[in-house]
Amino acid sequence: EPEVTQTPSHQVTQMGQEVILRCVPISNHLYFYWYRQILGQKVEFLVSFYNNEISEKSEIFDDQFSVERPDGSNFTLKIRSTKLEDSAMYFCASRRQGASTNEKLFFGSGTQLSVL
Amino acid sequence: GESVGLHLPTLSVQEGDNSIINCAYSNSASDYFIWYKQESGKGPQFIIDIRSNMDKRQGQRVTVLLNKTVKHLSLQIAATQPGDSAVYFCASAWGGKLIFGQGTELSVKP
Secondary structure (H helix, E strand, O other), X not given: OOOOEEEOOEEEEOOOOOEEEEEEOOOXXXXXXXXXXXXXOOEEEEEEEEOOEEEEEOOOOOOOEEEEOOXXXXXXXXXXXXXXXXXXXXXXXXXXXXXXXXXXXXXXXXXXXXXX | OOOEEEOOOEEEEEOOOOXXXXXXXXXXXXXEEEEEEEOOOOOOEEEEXXXXXXXXXXXXXXXXXXXXXXXXXXXXXXXXXXXXXXXXXXXXXXXXXXXXXXXXXXXXXX
């Protein structure tokens, strides 16, 4: 079964450093998402991306965050200057194009980001 | 704002028993709901979904019930197995994105 892949699985960084989290969505999917999950808490929406632009973003997704689809297969999340509170599991998700927005999302296994 | 919540943070059941996990949502405009299973160190895994024009949907060993009147949905797992141990999240679709609930940790005792 096709799956969303994320790298790295763990990322440790110093506060103030830039990090890039990488994702390879399922190949025929056109909608891409980033979610995050702080330890012990619920999964939170960050951003959605379609047709090479952001469709929607949450309050969490401030100017320190950016997303990019640099080529036909990768989807990245960049945090410019990491803060301690950015420590979380970051999940990439994708879904195929459908007539409705109500299509199930497929999630990657996540990147655990630890900011020291 | 939109919120989705679960009634219990943990649930412990005996192997072979049925499990019921509950969820309440606040946005009456939500028309699509999904249950995800998350095992330790993994991403959410789709279990079953239901649209608002239905009140029940069955899968393999799982059933989702939707009560739009009280904005409540539940996940029933029949003959719970040790492999069912995980955190279960409900999510509602609203505005093109999923809003997740807090999660219920299901523990299955052998």
